[in-house]
Amino acid sequence: MSRFAEVDDQYEPDAVEERVFGYWDEVDAYEHTKQHRADGEDFFFVDGPPYTSGAAHMGTTWNKTLKDAYIRYLRMCGHDVTDRPGYDMHGLPIETKVEERLDFENKKDIEEFGERKFIEECKSFAEEQLEGLQEDFKSFGVWMDWEDPYKTVDPEYMEAAWWGFSKAHERGLVEQGQRSISQCPRCETAIANNEVEYEHVEDPSIYVKFDLVDRDGSLVIWTTTPWTIPANTFVAVDGEATYQAVAAERNGGTETLYLEESCVEDVIERGGYDGYEVREEVSGEGMVGWAYEHPLREEVPDAPDFEGALEVYTADYVEADRTGLVHSAPGHGEVDFERGRELGFEIFCPVGPDGVYSDEAGTYAGQFVEDADGAIMDDLDRKGLLLERDSHHHDYGHCWRCDTPIIQMVTDQWFITVTDIKDELLANMEESEWYPQEARDNRFRDFIEDSPDWNVSRQRYWGIPIPIWVPEEWDGSVDDAIVVATREELQERVDQEIDPDSIDLHKGTVDELTITEDGTTYTRVPDVFDVWLDSSVASWGTIGYPSDEEAFEKLWPADLIMEAHDQTRGWFWSQLGMGSAALDEVPYRNVLMHGWALAEDGRKMSKSIGNIVAPQEAIDRHGADPMRLFLLTQNPQGDDMRFSWDEMENRQRDLNILWNVFRFPLPYMRLDGFDPDETPIGEAELETVDEWLLSRLQSVTTEMTEQWDAYRQDRALDALLEFIVEDVSRFYIQVVRERMWEEADSASKTAAYATLYHTVLETTKLLAPFAPFVSEEIYGTLTGESGYRTVHMCEWPTVDDDLHDPQLEADIEIIDAVEEAGSNARQQAERKLRWPVTRVVVAADDERAAAAVDRHRDLLRDRLNAREIELIAPDDEWEELAYSARADMSVLGPTFGETAGEIMNAINAVSVAEPDHSALEDAVARELGREVELTDEMVSFNTETPEGIEGTAFDVDGEDRGVVYVDTTLTEDIESEGYAREVIRRIQEMRKELDLDIEAEIRVDLDVRDDRIAALVEGHRDLIVDEVRAAELGAIEDGHERVWDVESVEMAIAIEPVAGA
């Protein structure tokens, strides 16, 4: 980009982005920026891999924008940052999408299609999605290593998972065992608890009688899953609770029911009994050991009948709800399973992975469990065991991918027994710093404490095969299994010839490999890993460990990761679990936990609500930089973000202001041939405002650096935007404009150039991590060939103490407040800024304010267009002020009785020079003709300014610091200049109407149709001629002519350009 080149009049984000994308390509900006920091201190950032099943949404966009901003900032600070993006590409969601594409219904379709082919389909689907995501991320300027992302489907990465798993195995943390799991009968796999989605559904609700064996009556249980009754093994009671045997009457007959006491009424009513009588009370403990008959013995002959089965036991999951007795089937329910194991029971589960009853289910065999509900209820009813048959609305778990209701059942699964190392997990957790820290100490800690063993096996295809080989006739002992850690080990141990460098580790390949050792042949278990295990090894997978040990030694563990709060129980946890199991260390040092991107209505963005905003739409409407600014002004620590088009538009406006600030001096600099390299700040003859602006820049730099380092980039950005808008644009540019308009070269003008140049350039660097496009364009235009090839190679600005002057900053803050009050006073007096005022009087409340005004009289005079600034010291009173009093009748009334009225009138009528009651007493005495004793409580004082003067108090940060009085008395001199400026202003507007060049000279014909005013205007003839670049005043035949009404005075003005000028 060439220095000080012409730039667009208007900030157009998409045009800037298009140019910058082209420029980055042209000069290999990203590669050079990385290279530039190659020798810097290592910083190991690890990208949490997004899942490759769809386009980037606003949340992902926020996440990647944050990552990009921090990486850019860290690079500017000199770090050599690891920036390999990652993609999570295995797992059930992709399998189900591919199944949909291929119109599959279940696993059998996959088997027929062929595992290998299916895996290939999944892979190409994931790759497709990956490409889309990469394009999305690039489109808003994220700079990561797009050429070489880590993919969880690559052999090196899959090997990292094998390695981690084998380390956990070496530590004795891998075991196979039965667990009650959530099974999706369609996907025919276990799914993790966090993959279960709860939906409101209607299910059967039945009360069933279990006839007791050694005594009269029955236990009553309630369930919403009739299909689990075949597996009933025991009934649970609360040992502490009181149960009643009630004789319930119906149709003339009586039956004895056992119920928890508070449940009796309800059950009797449900059962349609006519009445009941309590026969006996017994504690839960007292019922333990009571035997009952299995209600479906005839239908399910294989149902449990072993020693101890079909008896009452206590359990802590029993509540005094429904009946107070709980049907327990350890082959299904999780708590039932735990209690059943405690009791040493055999686990009976007559259901297959597809949700179909096995032969053990007797007459129900071959039916899908839920389809058998009806038959089971009919059978119970027929036997007279069904007390009530109703339906029930509740939340029931469904498969997150295919929406099939899950079934709870016991199967063989592989686990990493993280419960064995809970203390380690907690200790390792402490080694990481979280932002915000409470998230670690509350949610994360709670989760670790409550977390069960990690079920890492899935009975699916598209995943990392579990690297376990077991012998034929395996007895389930982990000691007899072989766990392979690496591709090399695989090559050494398997019976087949393989090439470790080229082998694909997916199921289609490794399932065929066998290991024969000591005469025993081992085959791989068919399961694949839970997809959460994939990403849990990212901290070493991303740097190619174990195949590349060097990078691991140098970098691991991660210095920083950042994801949304849902990852507390996701990636933050899985990494801690895996890191601890494999290496006994937490794999990350710092965690920045941000929130979710909510829609404008405060609810989550969702298809069904229809409130989704696509990032691309935001980019199209406002541009990538404004979108990034919007995202980056959000608090990144824990809070959810509320999307807002308005706010995004505001950020675009902020950048437009920056753009105006940047382009404003360019024409002047070009005209004057300003060379920033020849006039560094240190050599310029700086004026007060220049020094002030430069000092503010130092303060802003300090503030921003602190905020970045505290992971509050939003506050850093706020500080920068405020600086740009308030300090640079609204204050400095306004003040400095006239200096830049000077035609002749001057030290003052040069100093203004140098100041503004330096400030905008540094501002650009400060902005670069946030808005990389516009920063690049401004930087390039300001530096041309003399800078780095990209702003992103720059060093993060450091504070120059020589330029830092806190006193000056405080001074100007006061001056700014004075000016604001002065403007207010002017407005009250209806005196436009164009008209000078004779004087402005500042009555300062304190020495600090007085000193500031005194030091900067010139600036204030200029800003308020005053001929003179008078300063009243804090201890002095301005003698021209008077005070009026306002009577408080609630005090006067009781004191003076019937004369209170006239006293009030007198008080309100007079004014005094001092605001105290003794001066008021004197004045009132004169007014009233008699003495009256007054107190301060009776009145409040108001200042009374002299004729033609308006006063307004000024404050800094809400604290009053004094009063500004503006004297708007008109004099001939002021009228003369005022009218002259009115004329100038009109002529300028007419110049603009003719679209004249700034330099162009004109001829002016001025006819003021009021003799007095005409004479006044004439008095400033030179000023007018000078300001509007008039070559001469005189009659114009055929120019651009307009008649203006200026303060009710008609003025005819005509102008024409001077030919050849």
Add this chain to the structure above:
RNA sequence: GGGCCAAUAGCUCAGCUAGGUAUGAGCGCUCGGCUGAUAACCGGGAGGUCCUCGGUUCAAAUCCGAGUUGGCCCA
């Protein structure tokens, strides 16, 4: 059903850790000003049951309890 988080002006948010008059900010609205950065800029003004209810306290947006709504996680 449980845990954690949030709720302040029309909108987006500060303020809450260490209670002290809603000290609020930007945008929007409105009235006025400025006019060679001009699709920019400056000043004034209106606009609030600080989600609700209860408690502690001389005093609560702030601390405590209960609830409502929204978010995440879990069941």
